[in-house]
Amino acid sequence: MSNSKKKDSFILQAGILAFAGIIVRIIGLLYNRPLVAIIGDEGNGYYNSAYYAYSIILLISSYSIPSAVSKVIAQRLATKEYRNAHRIFCCAFIYVLVVGGIASLFVFFGAGLLVKMDSAVLPLKVLAPTIFFSGILGVLRGYFQAHKTMVQTSVSQILEQLVNAGVSIGMAYVMVNMVADQSTTTQASFGAAGGTIGTGAGVLAGLLFMVGVYALNRKTIRRRIERDTGHIDESYGDIFKMILMVVTPFIISTGIYNITNFLDNTIYQQIMMGVRKIGEAAVSTDLSAISKGTKISNIPIAMASAMATALIPGISSDFAQGYLDGVKNKVAKSVKVTMLISIPCAVGIGVLARPVMLVIFPQPASLDISSMLLSCMAVSIIFYALSTLTQAILQSIGRMNTPIINATAAVIIHAAVMILMMLFLNEKYSLYYYVFSTVLYSFILCVLNQIAVHRHLKYSQEIDRTFIRPLVASIIMGAAAFGTYQGLYYLCKINIISLALAIAVGMSIYFILIIRWNAVSEEELRSMPKGYMLVSIAQKTGIMKKKDFRKFKSSKKKTQSKKSANSKQKTSKNQNKKIEELIDENDDDYWLDE
Numbered sequence: 206m207s208n209s210k211k212k213d214s215f216i217l218q219a220g221i222l223a224f225a226g227i228i229v230r231i232i233g234l235l236y237n238r239p240l241v242a243i244i245g246d247e248g249n250g251y252y253n254s255a256y257y258a259y260s261i262i263l264l265i266s267s268y269s270i271p272s273a274v275s276k277v278i279a280q281r282l283a284t285k286e287y288r289n290a291h292r293i294f295c296c297a298f299i300y301v302l303v304v305g306g307i308a309s310l311f312v313f314f315g316a317g318l319l320v321k322m323d324s325a326v327l328p329l330k331v332l333a334p335t336i337f338f339s340g341i342l343g344v345l346r347g348y349f350q351a352h353k354t355m356v357q358t359s360v361s362q363i364l365e366q367l368v369n370a371g372v373s374i375g376m377a378y379v380m381v382n383m384v385a386d387q388s389t390t391t392q393a394s395f396g397a398a399g400g401t402i403g404t405g406a407g408v409l410a411g412l413l414f415m416v417g418v419y420a421l422n423r424k425t426i427r428r429r430i431e432r433d434t435g436h437i438d439e440s441y442g443d444i445f446k447m448i449l450m451v452v453t454p455f456i457i458s459t460g461i462y463n464i465t466n467f468l469d470n471t472i473y474q475q476i477m478m479g480v481r482k483i484g485e486a487a488v489s490t491d492l493s494a495i496s497k498g499t500k501i502s503n504i505p506i507a508m509a510s511a512m513a514t515a516l517i518p519g520i521s522s523d524f525a526q527g528y529l530d531g532v533k534n535k536v537a538k539s540v541k542v543t544m545l546i547s548i549p550c551a552v553g554i555g556v557l558a559r560p561v562m563l564v565i566f567p568q569p570a571s572l573d574i575s576s577m578l579l580s581c582m583a584v585s586i587i588f589y590a591l592s593t594l595t596q597a598i599l600q601s602i603g604r605m606n607t608p609i610i611n612a613t614a615a616v617i618i619h620a621a622v623m624i625l626m627m628l629f630l631n632e633k634y635s636l637y638y639y640v641f642s643t644v645l646y647s648f649i650l651c652v653l654n655q656i657a658v659h660r661h662l663k664y665s666q667e668i669d670r671t672f673i674r675p676l677v678a679s680i681i682m683g684a685a686a687f688g689t690y691q692g693l694y695y696l697c698k699i700n701i702i703s704l705a706l707a708i709a710v711g712m713s714i715y716f717i718l719i720i721r722w723n724a725v726s727e728e729e730l731r732s733m734p735k736g737y738m739l740v741s742i743a744q745k746t747g748i749m750k751k752k753d754f755r756k757f758k759s760s761k762k763k764t765q766s767k768k769s770a771n772s773k774q775k776t777s778k779n780q781n782k783k784i785e786e787l788i789d790e791n792d793d794d795y796w797l798d799e
Contacts, residue, residue, distance in 0.1 A: 225359030226507030229366040234565050236370035243377045244396030246571055250489025252397035253496040255328035257467040258319040262308050263336050264460045274347030276521045277451050283522040286436045287429035294348050296444045301340030309337040321474045322485050324394035328401045335405040338412050345415035357418050365411035373403025390486055454605030461612035465646050473639055476627045497566045498579035505550035506589050520601035533664050536598055541671045547590035548675045549715050552683040555583035560704040581640045588647035595654035604661055611653035619646035670724050678718035686711030720748050
């Protein structure tokens with residue numbers, strides 16, 4: 206595979222990771238239904254309180270490792286410094302062993318300091334060892350991501366979630382039945398602990414898979430290292446300093462960026478239990494209703510997260526070599542693809558919130574409020590998608606402090622607004638204040654990051670085709686989907702059939718509109734995952750003219766012919782160098798194939 210093709214394949218790699226991310230979240234939603242049925246809304250509240258606290262410690266200790274490792278190793282691979290790239294990998298491994306071990310011990314012995322509800326302490330303690338294994342898994346994923354291949358990470362994520370789902374349901378059932386003769390709250394706490402056992406089992410399964418993949422590629426790694434004799438080895442001391450310099454901003458920015466769930470949970474618990482004197486069980490049930498909407502809205506955000514993960518190595522590589530046009534081109538493509546997906550998802554979830562909630566979390570007691578909260582938070586999908594992407598862009602061009610400053614400002618403003626609303630406005634709408642502050646946070650961060658990207662790259666995103674046309678098409682799609690659902694449900698009274706057909710109608714209308722209105726070109730559509738299939742469907746149905754394909758094909762042939770001529774010219778000038786490059790390319794293909 207040629208280097209030029211690899212540079213242009215980040216959308217495909219993002220698509221692979223996004224597909225895996227969506228599959229992972231769908232599995233998560235599917236297993237959450239029986240899990241919540243076993244542990245109840247109260248147990249789900251304890252589970253999520255423990256999980257949010259665990260996530261913050263995980264973010265600080267190891268969550269940012271894949272992005273940080275992929276960034277620094279990608280920069281070395283861009284200049285074919287394979288020996289230094291592997292030395293960085295080894296140092297990162299040592300780093301997570303130390304930091305992950307300390308973090309795991311802190312969570313186990315300090316669980317009571319991290320969660321305010323006593324019944325959430327046991328589930329959090331069960332999660333403590335998972336932090337240690339997650340750090341090791343993160344280093345291995347980052348190493349492969351630096352080679353601009355997301356296949357290994359994607360497969361390991363799916364495997365991790367499958368094991369998580371099976372073990373969580375099984376252990377939750379076992380733990381609840383262990384204390385079947387005790388109080389409902391005790392059963393809820395033990396059931397939540399059973400669910401967190403599944404999280405650890407999933408991480409361990411993903412780790413074993415990645416270790417196996419690394420073992421399969423060990424010969425290729427060694428061959429590259431032995432062949433790399435033209436670069437000076439970086440000292441381990443300098444590498445550790447560099448890792449700290451890169452990882453620390455990643456940790457701070459990612460930690461602040463993701464602290465909102467933990468912070469908002471804590472604020473809600475403190476005010477409702479400490480000021481309003483509401484019982485622990487009732488507060489846990491409220492938080493369960495919010496978490497249901499959050500889990501559903503996170504599915505489309507997976508695309509932005511995957512795009513960001515795939516974007517970092519490519520932009521870091523281009524930026525390190527001074528290819529600013531390549532950087533801007535990648536930014537433009539990634540933003541456009543993200544908006545083409547996240548905008549219709551936000552509208553669709555907003556108008557079909559109740560039928561979606563009825564399929565996934567059908568608990569009657571919380572169905573109405575969970576549906577309303579999901580509908581209200583749907584708009585944050587767009588803001589979170591764009592802010593996630595722009596944060597990765599800023600980190601990739603070396604602006605590590607900018608996302609930290611922006612996220613800090615957004616956290617402070619949204620937390621202050623949430624506290625004031627909950628203290629001085631009607632207590633009846635406390636859950637809506639929670640959701641409003643979440644949307645406000647995502648909006649502020651989105652705007653600040655977008656301004657920073659424009660300032661540092663001297664780059665402005667095209668507005669009409671990226672935002673306006675997809676938004677108008679999505680509004681029409683949403684109206685059609687809502688009307689279709691209401692009509693079909695009135696006739697057959699079967700929710701899942703009415704929902705499936707409404708989604709199909711909405712997707713078809715959106716697909717037709719964005720092509721007819723030229724919101725996406727044929728070439729852009731082809732560059733997306735399964736793009737050729739989408740183009741084929743559009744052409745066969747008459748939505749897109751076939752002559753566009755001939756132009757694209759002709760242009761592609763000319764480009765390939767020109768590249769071939771340039772390649773032959775280079776070979777005639779320096780045959781030995783060309784042979785070395787071909788060896789490197791074959792190694793790179795092995796990474797992709799494995």
